[in-house]
Amino acid sequence: MCKSYYNGSSEKIILEKATQEIEHIQLTAETHLNKFLAFAQQRNAAIAVYRLPNDSKLQILCDLSGGKSIAELNLEDLSSGFLLHPFQTGIDKIVHFDSEIIAKINLNGENNSKDEPDSLEWQKSPKEEIEKKIENSNSQFDFNLLEKGSNNQSTLASDYIDMVEKGIQLIKREKFYKVVPSKIKNIESNNDINLGQAFVNACEKYPNAFVNLTYSAKTGLWFGASPETLIEDKKGEYFKTMALAGTQAKSEKSIAETTWTQKEIEEQAYVSRYIINCFKKIRLREFDEIGPKTIQAGKLLHLKTTFKVHTKTVNFPELGSVMLKLLHPTSAVCGMPKEPALNFLTNEEKHNRDYFSGFLGPVHLDGLSHLFVNLRCCQINNQSVTFYAGAGITEDSKAEKEWEETEMKCEVLSNIIFGI
């Protein structure tokens, strides 16, 4: 007869020990992210980490081939993945990361404690061996291997103010009605940024932003927390876009009590009008228009109008792809009319906007393509970080105030990265 040595209390101890061990190997979101980023850099892979607005999951997408450059964008032709598009069209910098590996990290609900483990879920991976390699990796992302920043001269306040004054003069002479000059701010870094921690902090601080961190040898390392959707296209269901413009610092007043000046109301109305003109070009008349409403993006407030089309009702399955071509660059980041405003920016801005005020986001993932305007972003280089920001100018603009606005916009991430 087989004797059983069952002993309730020792079994309990074994179980407790095993549970402790499992908890020990469960990691925080910050540690998971740092492992993924170091792995991607070492393998020459492309990686996109993002958190959609008001979501509790961090999504990680990795392309072991390092991403593909695309000559001409056609959303319909892309496989499921992540897209990065620069501000300027017609330059060789549109890059698509294929969704070869997909993982999700569920943050621990509302009272997410930084020391509590966050569960990692593998949704798609080519080999178990890769999962193990990432999970067991102890190496760190090496900032010394990044390029030195090419946009390395911060824009001087006096140069920015001169550019804005010049823009106002041209508006008065009716060359255009609105233009959005941008600047860069370069801050030296000692190459010891904790990317995982910065990402998780940005998610907590900006719950309704699209928080994103992308890296590939082709595109470099970019970090952003964008408040602005360019297109949201849910196959067979809906298409959405938004007119976001007008900026003020959040005061003691509640959002409901916030008031806007004529200048900001006009500036945002131009963006709405621009979107409606794009709908007109394709003879689309049926859309919902919600707003303008005041929304909060960290310490800043903006005016936002949402446009929604029920794609099934209007029988326009390629609406997302068509609207994307018409919308970019919108008058929220370029100006109106588009051509003269763009010429002004090309002639006057001394830096290259690169991916700033372009667009980025997941494409064809679970039937959703959600592209955001790349705002409140920075490029992390070897020994420096370059922050980008712009401000919408109309006839009633005050140049010094616009400079202050760009400073506040740079602080969105410089605060997270450097505490300034």
Ligand SMILES: C=C(O[C@@H]1C=C(C(=O)O)C=C[C@H]1O)C(=O)O
């Ligand atoms: C250009 C930026 O933001 C855009 C310009 C805004 C404005 O001029 O008020 C507001 C929101 C964005 O559409 C930026 O963040 O750099």
